[in-house]
Amino acid sequence: xxxxxxxxxxxxxxxxxxxxxxxxxxxxxxxxxxxxxxxxxxxxxxxxxxxxxxxxxxxxxxxxxxxxxxxxxxxxxxxxxxxxxxxxxxxxxxxxxxxxxxxxxxxxxxxxxxxxxxxxxxxxxxxxxxxxxxxxxxxxxxxxxxxxxxxxxxxxxxxxxxxxxxxxxxxxxxxxxxxxxxxxxxxxxxxxxxxxxxxxxxxxxxxxxxxxxxxxxxxxxxxxxxxxxxxxxxxxxxxxxxxxxxxxxxxxxxxxxxxxxxxxxxxxxxxxxxxxxxxxxxxxxxxxxxxxxxxxxxxxxxxxxxxxxxxxxxxxxxxxxxxxxxxxxxxxxxx
Amino acid sequence: xxxxxxxxxxxxxxxxxxxxxxxxxxxxxxxxxxxxxxxxxxxxxxxxxxxxxxxxxxxxxxxxxxxxxxxxxxxxxxxxxxxxxxxxxxxxxxxxxxxxxxxxxxxxxxxxxxxxxxxxxxxxxxxxxxxxxxxxxxxxxxxxxxxxxxxxxxxxxxxxxxxxxxxxxxxxxxxxxxxxxxxxxxxxxxxxxxxxxxxxxxxxxxxxxxxxxxxxxxxxxxxxxxxxxxxxxxxxxxxxxxxxxxxxxxxxxxxxxxxxxxxxxxxxxxxxxxxxxxxxxxxxxxxxxxxxxxxxxxxxxxxxxxxxxxxxxxxxxxxxxxxxxxxxxxxxxxx
Numbered sequence: 022x023x024x025x026x027x028x029x030x031x032x033x034x035x036x037x038x039x040x041x042x043x044x045x046x047x048x049x050x051x052x053x054x055x056x057x058x059x060x061x062x063x064x065x066x067x068x069x070x071x072x073x074x075x076x077x078x079x080x081x082x083x084x085x086x087x088x089x090x091x092x093x094x095x096x097x098x099x100x101x102x103x104x105x106x107x108x109x110x111x112x113x114x115x116x117x118x119x120x121x122x123x124x125x126x127x128x129x130x131x132x133x134x135x136x137x138x139x140x141x142x143x144x145x146x147x148x149x150x151x152x153x154x155x156x157x158x159x160x161x162x163x164x165x166x167x168x169x170x171x172x173x174x175x176x177x178x179x180x181x182x183x184x185x186x187x188x189x190x191x192x193x194x195x196x197x198x199x200x201x202x203x204x205x206x207x208x209x210x211x212x213x214x215x216x217x218x219x220x221x222x223x224x225x226x227x228x229x230x231x232x233x234x235x236x237x238x239x240x241x242x243x244x245x246x247x248x249x250x251x252x253x254x255x256x257x258x259x260x261x262x263x264x265x266x267x268x269x270x271x272x273x274x275x276x277x278x279x280x281x282x283x284x285x286x287x288x289x290x291x292x293x294x295x296x297x298x299x300x301x302x303x304x305x306x307x308x309x310x311x312x313x314x315x316x317x318x319x320x321x322x323x324x325x326x327x328x329x330x331x332x333x334x335x336x337x338x339x340x341x342x343x344x345x346x347x348x349x350x351x352x353x354x355x356x
Numbered sequence: 357x358x359x360x361x362x363x364x365x366x367x368x369x370x371x372x373x374x375x376x377x378x379x380x381x382x383x384x385x386x387x388x389x390x391x392x393x394x395x396x397x398x399x400x401x402x403x404x405x406x407x408x409x410x411x412x413x414x415x416x417x418x419x420x421x422x423x424x425x426x427x428x429x430x431x432x433x434x435x436x437x438x439x440x441x442x443x444x445x446x447x448x449x450x451x452x453x454x455x456x457x458x459x460x461x462x463x464x465x466x467x468x469x470x471x472x473x474x475x476x477x478x479x480x481x482x483x484x485x486x487x488x489x490x491x492x493x494x495x496x497x498x499x500x501x502x503x504x505x506x507x508x509x510x511x512x513x514x515x516x517x518x519x520x521x522x523x524x525x526x527x528x529x530x531x532x533x534x535x536x537x538x539x540x541x542x543x544x545x546x547x548x549x550x551x552x553x554x555x556x557x558x559x560x561x562x563x564x565x566x567x568x569x570x571x572x573x574x575x576x577x578x579x580x581x582x583x584x585x586x587x588x589x590x591x592x593x594x595x596x597x598x599x600x601x602x603x604x605x606x607x608x609x610x611x612x613x614x615x616x617x618x619x620x621x622x623x624x625x626x627x628x629x630x631x632x633x634x635x636x637x638x639x640x641x642x643x644x645x646x647x648x649x650x651x652x653x654x655x656x657x658x659x660x661x662x663x664x665x666x667x668x669x670x671x672x673x674x675x676x677x678x679x680x681x682x683x684x685x686x687x688x689x690x691x
Contacts, residue, residue, distance in 0.1 A: 199670045
């Protein structure tokens with residue numbers, strides 16, 4: 022059973038994943054990167070029996086579950102970081118705190134075609150992927166053991182992908198990740214002082230300044246944040262104050278799919294298909310409509326040259342001013 | 357001029373390093389890792405005129421600055437993240453905050469021999485490296501613009517090293533890195549409640565439990581922390597309550613050098629010379645002897661398989677329980 026443990030200094034929960042328990046040998050690979058499986062891909066059309074059974078799928082008419090004919094397919098992670106069975110059990114261990122690793126860990130397979138990034142999908146396909154994200158979050162949040170749902174994506178070996186075929190992941194947690202908690206605290210302090218949402222203020226200032234904007238459409242804005250930690254880091258936010266991604270209006274899915282797809286395609290085009298991650302930052306399920314928190318998506322290209330001591334201090338040196346990154350992204354033409 | 361910018365949500369300062377300003381092309385390298393220079397190494401004996409002039413060196417008798425004959429040599433970073441010249445100037449930018457990038461950025465070259473890790477040095481050589489760390493911190497802290505001194509080390513391409521030859525770096529900052537601030541806050545809350553140092557308590561519990569201890573000598577303990585974020589993450593702490601690394605007793609340098617060297621050698625031996633980072637976590641200069649904060653060194657092997665969405669959420673999945681890692685490390689025999 023995996024275990025959640027709390028760092029007593031920082032109050033940060035981490036998962037000790039016994040399901041994936043690794044020995045030193047597992048880390049010693051010739052090129053020190055991840056072996057990405059080519060051929061016999063479990064995420065391709067026809068590979069359905071190589072994955073756990075499907076939990077949800079968007080399918081063509083007259084097709085059977087766990088058979089070809091799907092367009093987006095959701096399955097349990099074969100090596101889940103957390104397990105869905107059991108009661109949540111919190112205990113102390115001397116000065117330390119732990120809980121058992123209750124949660125869910127699903128994989129959203131974005132297409133039956135063997136492509137390696139969401140950037141290769143059609144806008145229609147991305148709409149269906151986003152709809153699947155929302156559907157799964159709304160379904161899983163009915164389980165009251167879970168208070169945070171995290172949707173994220175790892176692309177490329179440096180991005181932590183272990184399967185090449187484009188997919189996203191969903192982790193349901195019985196606790197809130199430290200960074201989300203801190204964002205909510207920071208934004209609440211701002212709100213209490215100014216009576217305004219900090220994120221809404223950021224959007225207004227970015228619209229005035231213009232230099233960090235990548236693009237904007239009817240409902241969303243993409244910009245490189247003022248204090249970007251990483252080169253070409255890009256955030257997407259709803260223009261209206263929205264707190265929970267999974268509660269965002271379904272009629273906005275097309276414009277979200279459009280801004281996400283174009284932003285990813287521009288990053289891939291400028292940076293020659295880099296590894297990247299994205300993560301949705303959204304309000305925990307047990308907090309209703311906070312005036313101070315605004316959901317958003319953070320996209321981080323993984324350009325290894327800059328990785329270093331940052332892990333140890335949460336201090337970052339970014340060699341690309343976000344104004345420069347945004348200009349490259351704005352001006353990049355797509356085929 | 358580099359610039360420090362503050363993330364308004366998290367209160368985290370980052371450096372926008374204009375000295376290193378990169379274009380997208382700079383990130384597109386065939387293997388997406390760092391080109392490590394072999395041959396004509398500026399850090400080798402005889403390469404002295406390829407580096408900025410030396411600031412400090414431990415030298416053999418009758419040798420000249422910037423000529424061979426040194427054992428440890430400190431120079432300015434050729435591509436400094438921060439600049440030492442100028443007044444510290446803090447300004448607002450709408451809702452954002454920034455300051456000019458005043459600081460220092462030095463390189464500690466640990467040996468004139470071309471070896472790629474501190475683990476290849478003799479215990480005597482490591483003693484001199486540690487003495488150089490302390491000497492430089494104590495010298496630079498006289499400059500009242502600086503309130504935090506960060507010593508860290510990047511080894512291997514994945515660890516962010518751009519020069520292969522073993523070296524450490526020192527960055528003096530006009531602000532405190534977010535993670536250090538958070539550690540101090542967390543430890544202060546514990547202290548205010550319990551009237552004890554949290555780190556001293558952790559040492560006591562680790563000594564009782566034993567399962568996470570890697571080794572212990574007269575003055576220091578090395579253990580894999582209870583909530584390790586990364587496989588084989590190892591911390592070294594002074595057994596006595598000490599707040600500032602640079603004020604630790606000089607007579608303890610030999611035992612610190614011993615525990616550091618042996619720990620690194622064990623990690624390298626078990627994990628086949630992985631990329632790794634280490635970072636000293638120490639009290640800011642402008643805080644005197646806090647009862648609640650205890651300096652320590654965090655060593656993080658960079659085993660890429662586990663890197664992923666963590667950048668986006670500060671949430672970690674660790675496939676190696678620290679008890680297993682510590683057992684491997686305890687039992688590893690060194691040649």
